[in-house]
Amino acid sequence: MKYTTKYKREYKLTPFQKQALVGIILGDGYLERAKSSYNTRLRIEQSYPEKEKYFNSLYSLFEPIVGMNPVILTRKPDKRTGKYTNQYILEH
Secondary structure, eight states: SSSHHHHHHOOOOOHHHHHHHHHHHHHHHHEEEEETOEEEEEEEETTTTTTHHHHHHHHHHHTTTTTSSSSEEEEOOTTTTOOOEEEEEEEE
């Protein structure tokens, strides 16, 4: 864990971070709820390497509260094309 629970509880989002979160949830991001703990997390996925610059800017904006570093995930091949896709993933 990157930051303590106390730090994350007391951290206040900037107005820009709040606006960005709304935009992300309305766009590419989504919220997931864990069954075991009932906590909710934000998950952002972007194409790699096409959206690398955009993704890195999102990471730098939310780095003070993100619990993990970005991950590059290779998806299973598409059944129609047989091509693999790579995506950046960021979860909080």
